Amino acid sequence: MRTLTPWRALLLGLCAIALVGTPAAPRGAAAGTIKGTVVLKGATPEIKKLAVTIDQYVCGKEENPEDLVVSPQGGIRSAVVWLDKPPAAASGEALPSTTSMDQKECMFAPRLVVVPAGGKIDFLNSDRLLHNLHATPTANPPFNRTQPKGRTITISFSHPEIIRVTCDLHSWMRGWVVVAEHPFYAFTNGAGEFELRGLPAGRYTLKIWQERLGTIARDVVVGDQEPTAVTVEMPAR
Amino acid sequence: MMALLASPLGAPVRAVARIRASVHVKLLAGFLLITLLFIAITAVSLRTVTETARQTNLLDQAHVRVGWSRLIEHALAMQMHFTSMALLAQSEDSVSLILRENNRFNDTLARLETTAPPEERALIQAIRGAQDDAMATVADIANALRDRRTADAMTALRTRQEPIYQKIESLVGSLVAAEEKRMASLRASIEAAQGRSLSQMAGFAVAVVAVALIAGFVISWSFILPVRGFHGFLSQVAEGRFGGSIAVPNRDEFGELAERMNWMSGELRRLDDEQRVAAATLRGLNDRLELASRAKSEFLANMSHELRTPLNAILGFTEIMLDELYGEVPPNLREPLVDIQTNGRHLLRLINDVLDLSKIEAGRLELGVEEYSVQEIVDVVHTSLKSLAIEKGLAFNASAAPDIPPARGDGRRIMQCLMNLAGNALKFTHHGRVEIDVRLDGGWLTYRVSDTGIGIPKEEVENIFAEFRQVDTTITREYGGTGLGLSITKRLVELHGGRIGVESEIGKGSRFFFTVPLHADGGHA
Numbered sequence: 001m002r003t004l005t006p007w008r009a010l011l012l013g014l015c016a017i018a019l020v021g022t023p024a025a026p027r028g029a030a031a032g033t034i035k036g037t038v039v040l041k042g043a044t045p046e047i048k049k050l051a052v053t054i055d056q057y058v059c060g061k062e063e064n065p066e067d068l069v070v071s072p073q074g075g076i077r078s079a080v081v082w083l084d085k086p087p088a089a090a091s092g093e094a095l096p097s098t099t100s101m102d103q104k105e106c107m108f109a110p111r112l113v114v115v116p117a118g119g120k121i122d123f124l125n126s127d128r129l130l131h132n133l134h135a136t137p138t139a140n141p142p143f144n145r146t147q148p149k150g151r152t153i154t155i156s157f158s159h160p161e162i163i164r165v166t167c168d169l170h171s172w173m174r175g176w177v178v179v180a181e182h183p184f185y186a187f188t189n190g191a192g193e194f195e196l197r198g199l200p201a202g203r204y205t206l207k208i209w210q211e212r213l214g215t216i217a218r219d220v221v222v223g224d225q226e227p228t229a230v231t232v233e234m235p236a237r
Numbered sequence: 238m239m240a241l242l243a244s245p246l247g248a249p250v251r252a253v254a255r256i257r258a259s260v261h262v263k264l265l266a267g268f269l270l271i272t273l274l275f276i277a278i279t280a281v282s283l284r285t286v287t288e289t290a291r292q293t294n295l296l297d298q299a300h301v302r303v304g305w306s307r308l309i310e311h312a313l314a315m316q317m318h319f320t321s322m323a324l325l326a327q328s329e330d331s332v333s334l335i336l337r338e339n340n341r342f343n344d345t346l347a348r349l350e351t352t353a354p355p356e357e358r359a360l361i362q363a364i365r366g367a368q369d370d371a372m373a374t375v376a377d378i379a380n381a382l383r384d385r386r387t388a389d390a391m392t393a394l395r396t397r398q399e400p401i402y403q404k405i406e407s408l409v410g411s412l413v414a415a416e417e418k419r420m421a422s423l424r425a426s427i428e429a430a431q432g433r434s435l436s437q438m439a440g441f442a443v444a445v446v447a448v449a450l451i452a453g454f455v456i457s458w459s460f461i462l463p464v465r466g467f468h469g470f471l472s473q474v475a476e477g478r479f480g481g482s483i484a485v486p487n488r489d490e491f492g493e494l495a496e497r498m499n500w501m502s503g504e505l506r507r508l509d510d511e512q513r514v515a516a517a518t519l520r521g522l523n524d525r526l527e528l529a530s531r532a533k534s535e536f537l538a539n540m541s542h543e544l545r546t547p548l549n550a551i552l553g554f555t556e557i558m559l560d561e562l563y564g565e566v567p568p569n570l571r572e573p574l575v576d577i578q579t580n581g582r583h584l585l586r587l588i589n590d591v592l593d594l595s596k597i598e599a600g601r602l603e604l605g606v607e608e609y610s611v612q613e614i615v616d617v618v619h620t621s622l623k624s625l626a627i628e629k630g631l632a633f634n635a636s637a638a639p640d641i642p643p644a645r646g647d648g649r650r651i652m653q654c655l656m657n658l659a660g661n662a663l664k665f666t667h668h669g670r671v672e673i674d675v676r677l678d679g680g681w682l683t684y685r686v687s688d689t690g691i692g693i694p695k696e697e698v699e700n701i702f703a704e705f706r707q708v709d710t711t712i713t714r715e716y717g718g719t720g721l722g723l724s725i726t727k728r729l730v731e732l733h734g735g736r737i738g739v740e741s742e743i744g745k746g747s748r749f750f751f752t753v754p755l756h757a758d759g760g761h762a
Contacts, residue, residue: 055340057347129343130336130372132379144329146336146379148372168333169340
């Protein structure tokens with residue numbers, strides 16, 4: 001290392017990036033896979049914290065809006081990605097039919113959940129105060145429930161839809177329930193990465209939705225050997 | 238002041254005096270003591286202020302908590318009110334008002350919980366437990382209202398919410414009572430602390446003043462006492478009472494001073510004693526000397542008188558012989574006869590001088606005071622000595638101011654004085670002139686004899702009026718004279734209450750003068 005030149009250092013750095021950027025394909029994958037990243041196109045918008053004036057002993061004095069969370073590399077969190085037209089023959093890994101969404105320190109946690117059509121969500125309240133679940137979906141029935149601490153409210157969703165859930169008592173609270181039509185739904189992690197598995201090779205159209213940026217579409221061709229890497233750029237608006 | 242020292246304060250004054258420390262240290266210690274008391278006052282009052290501030294702060298907090306408790310009670314009442322409203326109106330808005338009030342209750346309770354003193358925690362936990370039930374009930378009522386289950390909502394209100402709220406109300410009531418009790422005790426404590434602080438301050442102020450007064454009195458008197466002692470002691474010394482001693486209790490600079498004074502006093506006593514012995518010895522000696530001197534003078538006076546009688550006979554017969562009353566004097570005898578006469582006269586003059594001097598010294602010379610004319614005296618002297626001046630070829634003038642009135646004094650003696658001075662002047666002047674003049678100046682007559690003679694050396698001027706003194710022995714041989722003239726002149730002038738003086742420059746001449754009062758009283762002044 002005594003004679004490590006800048007050129008060698010650069011070469012080593014490039015190799016490292018190449019290794020990280022092309023993860024090995026999972027062995028034994030029967031069908032094609034899409035490994036993708038959703039990134040923000042354009043400057044990351046400045047985060048404006050919301051001042052909290054009520055129930056500060058639980059909610060704190062300010063809240064992060066979290067309606068658009070972007071990683072330092074530009075990856076968008078909690079963007080939902082699904083196939084516009086799922087393959088008729090293939091059935092992907094089934095989504096869990098029951099999932100839960102908590103309310104903690106006056107925020108929905110997680111902010112976004114995905115359930116299959118006909119699935120249920122257990123809404124929880126960990127805060128020692130009243131919350132009030134309120135949603136007015138179009139395909140599913142609306143609900144408006146007051147919830148004390150420790151009480152679980154379970155709600156079933158029959159029709160595919162993206163539903164916004166709010167709290168009447170805490171105006172900044174936003175939660176999203178995505179009722180999936182088919183198994184090929186995914187949502188991005190903190191780095192903006194997602195993965196759709198069990199796809200037969202072919203040409204597909206991806207739909208990408210984010211609560212603030214709206215919905216865009218993206219065509220993608222999936223092979224049956226290597227995972228298909230895709231980077232989706234969502235323009236800021 | 239002595240009464241003060243006799244009082245109980247005298248003991249500390251002496252005790253402070255006895256402390257083996259310098260004045261500087263004692264004063265510093267006094268000031269330091271007072272300063273320390275002031276620091277103590279400051280510390281105590283600071284502590285009181287801090288304690289009062291802490292209690293006031295606690296009082297404020299309790300006050301705020303009472304306010305919150307009132308808010309809780311208000312929130313309860315409002316919940317009941319809004320619940321009734323919601324039951325009547327069956328609207329979403331009124332439901333959310335209930336919920337809002339319930340959360341406000343929670344918030345206020347949480348604030349109360351964080352600041353409450355430990356003894357109120359249990360009460361607050363009880364309220365909290367009841368509130369958890371109230372929350373569930375409120376949620377049930379709200380949901381029942383939304384589901385249009387009015388009867389269920391009414392039941393929940395009556396059977397659950399109302400008892401819970403009554404429970405909470407009574408708990409909050411106890412909390413308020415506890416807080417108010419606490420506030421009352423805090424107020425009492427603050428008042429007590431203020432009263433205590435006031436009396437402490439007053440006590441300290443009195444103590445400081447007392448300490449300052451006592452320390453000031455004791456320290457200053459421990460200095461004043463020895464100073465007074467010194468004063469008295471020094472007055473004794475000034476009055477000539479030596480050998481006393483002074484005792485002060487001080488072991489400081491004043492003590493050292495007292496020791497030095499005692500030593501000085503002893504020394505003065507010793508010197509005084511010695512001096513007294515010496516003085517007594519001297520007085521004895523002096524008496525004896527005076528006796529001897531008087532005996533000598535008397536002897537001389539007697540002797541002179543005895544000597545004059547045979548000498549007068551010699552001079553008389555010599556004169557008769559020279560006047561050839563005994564027949565013609567052979568030419569070869571005339572010269573020896575004249576020699577006899579000249580020497581005889583000289584001897585007579587000598588004897589007269591000695592007689593005068595011894596009379597003066599024996600105190601037996603008395604002035605014959607009468608009126609005399611200054612002009613006459615001047616004329617006689619001039620006439621008597623004119624021939625001598627002519628013989629030596631000297632100019633000789635005598636004058637007296639014309640405005641001099643008749644004077645009083647011993648004219649014969651004044652003439653003798655003037656004669657002496659003029660005779661001396663003629664004797665010691667070889668060429669030039671001799672002048673006599675007299676003037677009157679404010680009741681004093683000044684006789685002056687000026688010459689252009691040999692002059693007198695400066696170092697001899699002082700001695701020139703002493704007995705048997707001429708400037709040197711060669712002068713006696715060259716000029717003759719008894720050496721008593723100036724001395725007698727001086728004594729005579731002084732008998733008149735006057736004085737005599739001389740101004741002289743060697744080789745240029747001399748100016749002798751004497752001053753006598755115009756009207757001498759002739760006493761033995």
